[in-house]
Amino acid sequence: xxxxxxxxxxxxxxxxxxxxxxxxxxxxxxxxxxxxxxxxxxxxxxxxxxxxxxxxxxxxxxxxxxxxxxxxxxxxxxxxxxxxxxxxxxxxxxxxxxxxxxxxxxxxxxxxxxxxxxxxxxxxxxxxxxxxxxxxxxxxxxxxxxxxxxxxxxxxxxxxxxxxxxxxxxxxxxxxxxxxxxxxxxxxxxxxxxxxxxxxxxxxxxxxxxxxxxxxxxxxxxxxxxxxxxxxxxxxxxxxxxxxxxxxxxxxxxxxxxxxxxxxxxxxxxxxxxxxxxxxxxxxxxxxxxxxxxxxxxxxxxxxxxxxxxxxxxxxxxxxxxxxxxxxxxxxxxxxxxxxxxxxxxxxxxxxxxxxxxxxxxxxxxxxxxxxxxxxxxxxxxxxxxxxxxxxxxxxxxxxxxxxxxxxxxxxxx
Amino acid sequence: xxxxxxxxxxxxxxxxxxxxxxxxxxxxxxxxxxxxxxxxxxxxxxxxxxxxxxxxxxxxxxxxxxxxxxxxxxxxxxxxxxxxxxxxxxxxxxxxxxxxxxxxxxxxxxxxxxxxxxxxxxxxxxxxxxxxxxxxxxxxxxxxxxxxxxxxxxxxxxxxxxxxxxxxxxxxxxxxxxxxxxxxxxxxxxxxxxxxxxxxxxxxxxxxxxxxxxxxxxxxxxxxxxxxxxxxxxxxxxxxxxxxxxxxxxxxxxxxxxxxxxxxxxxxxxxxxxxxxxxxxxxxxxxxxxxxxxxxxxxxxxxxxxxxxxxxxxxxxxxxxxxxxxxxxxxxxxxxxxxxxxxxxxxxxxxxxxxxxxxxxxxxxxxxxxxxxxxxxxxxxxxxxxxxxxxxxxxxxxxxxxxxxxxxxxxxxx
Numbered sequence: 001x002x003x004x005x006x007x008x009x010x011x012x013x014x015x016x017x018x019x020x021x022x023x024x025x026x027x028x029x030x031x032x033x034x035x036x037x038x039x040x041x042x043x044x045x046x047x048x049x050x051x052x053x054x055x056x057x058x059x060x061x062x063x064x065x066x067x068x069x070x071x072x073x074x075x076x077x078x079x080x081x082x083x084x085x086x087x088x089x090x091x092x093x094x095x096x097x098x099x100x101x102x103x104x105x106x107x108x109x110x111x112x113x114x115x116x117x118x119x120x121x122x123x124x125x126x127x128x129x130x131x132x133x134x135x136x137x138x139x140x141x142x143x144x145x146x147x148x149x150x151x152x153x154x155x156x157x158x159x160x161x162x163x164x165x166x167x168x169x170x171x172x173x174x175x176x177x178x179x180x181x182x183x184x185x186x187x188x189x190x191x192x193x194x195x196x197x198x199x200x201x202x203x204x205x206x207x208x209x210x211x212x213x214x215x216x217x218x219x220x221x222x223x224x225x226x227x228x229x230x231x232x233x234x235x236x237x238x239x240x241x242x243x244x245x246x247x248x249x250x251x252x253x254x255x256x257x258x259x260x261x262x263x264x265x266x267x268x269x270x271x272x273x274x275x276x277x278x279x280x281x282x283x284x285x286x287x288x289x290x291x292x293x294x295x296x297x298x299x300x301x302x303x304x305x306x307x308x309x310x311x312x313x314x315x316x317x318x319x320x321x322x323x324x325x326x327x328x329x330x331x332x333x334x335x336x337x338x339x340x341x342x343x344x345x346x347x348x349x350x351x352x353x354x355x356x357x358x359x360x361x362x363x364x365x366x367x368x369x370x371x372x373x374x375x376x377x378x379x380x381x382x383x384x385x386x387x388x389x390x391x392x393x394x395x396x397x398x399x400x401x402x403x404x405x406x407x408x409x410x411x412x413x414x
Numbered sequence: 415x416x417x418x419x420x421x422x423x424x425x426x427x428x429x430x431x432x433x434x435x436x437x438x439x440x441x442x443x444x445x446x447x448x449x450x451x452x453x454x455x456x457x458x459x460x461x462x463x464x465x466x467x468x469x470x471x472x473x474x475x476x477x478x479x480x481x482x483x484x485x486x487x488x489x490x491x492x493x494x495x496x497x498x499x500x501x502x503x504x505x506x507x508x509x510x511x512x513x514x515x516x517x518x519x520x521x522x523x524x525x526x527x528x529x530x531x532x533x534x535x536x537x538x539x540x541x542x543x544x545x546x547x548x549x550x551x552x553x554x555x556x557x558x559x560x561x562x563x564x565x566x567x568x569x570x571x572x573x574x575x576x577x578x579x580x581x582x583x584x585x586x587x588x589x590x591x592x593x594x595x596x597x598x599x600x601x602x603x604x605x606x607x608x609x610x611x612x613x614x615x616x617x618x619x620x621x622x623x624x625x626x627x628x629x630x631x632x633x634x635x636x637x638x639x640x641x642x643x644x645x646x647x648x649x650x651x652x653x654x655x656x657x658x659x660x661x662x663x664x665x666x667x668x669x670x671x672x673x674x675x676x677x678x679x680x681x682x683x684x685x686x687x688x689x690x691x692x693x694x695x696x697x698x699x700x701x702x703x704x705x706x707x708x709x710x711x712x713x714x715x716x717x718x719x720x721x722x723x724x725x726x727x728x729x730x731x732x733x734x735x736x737x738x739x740x741x742x743x744x745x746x747x748x749x750x751x752x753x754x755x756x757x758x759x760x761x762x763x764x765x766x767x768x769x770x771x772x773x774x775x776x777x778x779x780x781x782x783x784x785x786x787x788x789x790x791x792x793x794x795x796x797x798x799x800x801x802x803x804x805x806x807x808x809x810x811x812x813x814x815x816x817x818x819x820x821x822x823x824x825x826x827x828x
Contacts, residue, residue: 012627014451015594016442017636017670021433023456028430037428038463042437042454045625049452056470115605154628156803180429191529211459213426214568222431256431276718282704283697286718290696293772293805301724303717304690304700310715310758344724358707389570391707 001226002035002173005057008042009050009069009078010153022067022158033166034175035063036226045069045077054085058146063169068153070136079121082150086141088123096120096137099130129164133157138165147172179233181240182222182256185247186404190214193221197246200239207232208239216393216400218252218259252407259403260288266410267298272347272376274406276302277315277340279327279353280370285399300346305336315339328353328365330373330382337373337380348376348409350402354385356394370398374405376413381405415640416449416587419471422456423464423483423492424567436481436572447580448589449477450640459483464495472560477583482567484550493535496564500555502537510534510551513544540564543578547571552579561586592640593647595654596670599661600632600818607633611660614653621646622653630807630814632666632673666821673817674702680824681712681762686790688820689760690716691729691750693741693767694784699813714760719750729753742767742779744787744796751787751794762790762823764816768799770808784812788819790827795819 006026012018020042027037038061043049050069057064069078083090097120104112119135122128129138129149136152138161147169151161169175185193190212194201201210207227213220221243225236244254253262267274276285286302289295303314308327311317317335325331337351354370361367368387373380385401387394420440426432434456441451452475457463464483471478483492497504511534518526533549536542543552543563550566552575561583565575583589599607604626608615615624621641627634635657639650658668667676681688690699700716703709717728722741725731731749739745751765768784775781782801787794799815801808 011623011625011638012636013438014441014454015445015592015638016438016440016451017596017627017634018629019433019435019438024427024430024433026430027428031429037430038458039467040428040454040456044452052474053453060466113605113609115608156807178429182431191527194529195527209425211425213431215432220431222426224425224429275724278697282709282713283692283700283716283718286697287701290718290720295696296720299696299720301717301719301721301728302697303715303728304697304704305715306704306710306713307715310689313758314715314717344727393570 001178002063002169002175003038003061004030004035004063004065005038005061006040007050007053007057007064007066008040008153009045009066010042011044013042013068014044022153022155025155025159026065026067026162029162029166031178031180033170034177034226035169035173036178047077047081050078050081051085054148058144062146062173064146064148066148066150067158070150070152078150079123082126082139082141082148083123086123086125086143086148088125090121091124092117093120093122093128093137095130096122096128099132099137100135103135129161131157131161133160140165140168176226176228178224178226179236180222180224180256181236182220183240183244183247183254184218184220184252184257184259185250186218186252188219188247188250190219193219193247193250197221197243200242200246204239205235208236210243216396218400220256221247222256252404258288259400259407261292263403263407263410264289264292264295264298266407267348268294270410272410273298273300274348274350275300275340275344275346277336277349277351278302278304279306279311279336280356281352281395281398282306284395285350285352285402288399288403300344303336303340303343311336314343326365328355328369328371330371330384333371333373334380334382337375341377341380348374348406349380350374350406352398352402354394354398356387356398357391368394370394370401372398372402372405374402374409376409381409415592416477416583416589417452417475418444418449418477418479419452419475420454421464421467421471421478421480422454422567423459423480424456425458427456427482428458436567436569439569439573440479440481440576443576443580445592445594447584448591448640449583449587450592459491461491461495464492465499468499468562472558476560476587478560478562480562480564481572484564484566492564493537496540496553496555496562497537500537500539500557500562502539504535505538506531507534507536507542507551509544510536510542513546513551514549517549543575545571545575547574554579554582590640590642592638593650594636594638594670595650596634596636597654597658597661597668598632598634598666598671598673599664600666602633602661602664604628604633607635607661607664611635611657614656614660618653619649622650624657630810632814634670635661636670666818672702673814673821675706677817677821677824678703678706678709678712680821682708684824686761686824687712687714688762688764689714689754689758691754691763691765692716692718693720693725693750694770695766695809695812696720698809699764699766699816702813702817714758717750717754717757725750728757740779742769742783742785744785744798747785747787748794748796751789755791755794762788762820763794764788764820766812766816768808768812770812771805782808784808784815786812786816786819788816788823790823795823
């Protein structure tokens, strides 16, 4: 199988100012095309480090993908350096120049500057991959039997270039795809799960690998098959079916998808709608629900009620109850749920109120205390959870637990 | 300055199933402590690749931080491998065992299993860094004058161990901190900005570096100073002031903070409150606003109105207007804004309605058409934007533009 290294260039990656989301996307797409990412390396905008990385990755992989370091400003040193490394010289590429001019005329509505025109200079020994979304073109080099592709680091520009480069790489290396099958479990920890499926794991053929991926209180299991065996896909399906059966009591989904996709599908199948009433999550749950394409078919709307005032005004929570029980209480979330359902007329509801931290905890209700109410007209159930993480993770756990309660509720109701 | 490499271990990082957020956090914290991250490398759960990475990073950096590969399941091979690499042998550590037992008794409320007990085995030649948030301990090794620290990949566990390790590293390497100053500009592209501040950039002393960081329609500028010069901080302040003056017409903030922090501060200073009415963003804007600690002081609540029905019911948008103009129109966002303001009684409002894609576009209103209304009682202004990216980025751009309009509106009103 063809092997690739990803080199990401930019000081911002080394001081933590930017989270690298490019590499994950690239790895996913390469994988589908039968190219295994072997190593990912991030280096700074520094001559020696970039050259060392090129040399090292050249000996590790047949395909070396570089992102970043191609901007028009002087902190970007990659292009002259690539020129030197591959022994070319910079020449103005007319096709690229025309593309940049178009971009400025149509999108930015102003003429190109000196700096932008410099972006049209490319090494004379590279094959240009056009960037239709920005000014820095992709560049394909060959050296010592290795392919090097340099791209800008701006995510949607990188994606546009990769979409052209991947078919070129597939053809060049005549690749076979890699197959993954993933399922998600809830309600069982990694260790117990491992004990549960030990016999299935031990009987796997050598070309099928099992991985455990714990995340936000759930564990994903992934089977991966690669090689030229003609039975590959069939064998993978068979093993995946065994695995599914082995974990059936804990199975959330047999696809690699988030919980909001699972509940979205259930709602759609049943022809039901959902609304939310959120306090501490501030719209995070509605955000997850609406991140699914087609969610307008089953998502009605939400009330984000952060203040006492908004809980009273929008969801008819009695002022006395808020004073007596506090916003984070069983009584209040039940009222919030009822209020959202009757105001919006949806079929199902999620209501949450909690203290996610860092501040706001009390001895009786420490940080991490969350009340949630989930259900449908006539049957709304309240749950208390106690999370023990930081604000961000408490919010994620709250959303996951709420969606999982909703999933169970949808499965129970006929 | 002490140099570090981060090695991240795990197949999930190479097939794109997981986005690496650990490295950015680690880099930020190390940087503050005067340790420069030189390289970040991700490798799979593979013996040879891990050993190669250890050797390579040992020659690049004095500090090598490893995350991942320490779980209780059989896809994790790091611990035995470290044992071999550093020439130790696995022995049961009683302090770690006691910690694991406590964790299971108090949090998981069940006895430890055979697999969990194995987590308490550590190489006899490492210094243990206790993991109070999980079962896999941190391990500090010294070899050939280099420090190696191995940690689990679960973010909050890694953070707990790093918080102990950083003071140990500072002491060991007697480090001097690195200083960063960042400002954010809006309304000017990277190239024009570079022309604008060229004289300031060219006059910078060698120990102060300038970086351009474009993101979501804005450009951040970062000055970085490092070294043992006693005037360092003072000189950095001076240059930063010059830079600020140079970009004053475009300056959003002179701190490294997101737009939601800027508008949050403005609202708090003015003692005003905000509410939102969101259609296409599905709660993303309220989510950003409430991500700021202390946002309950100025955030009132939101209406997420995805359907026609919810826009009519909650925000009093006339049915005929929706039918005649469509949900994505100037008239409707203005109504949404008015409706939210009068129902919630907040001072300021953001209302948005748009077509973020991938579906839903028409010839008159293509994907990326967004209407937003921003203002306060008596003066609400509508804006139309046309974005040209994918759904996720269109959503981010919508939120950024809406928050930026709000910022301008807050600056204008007395």
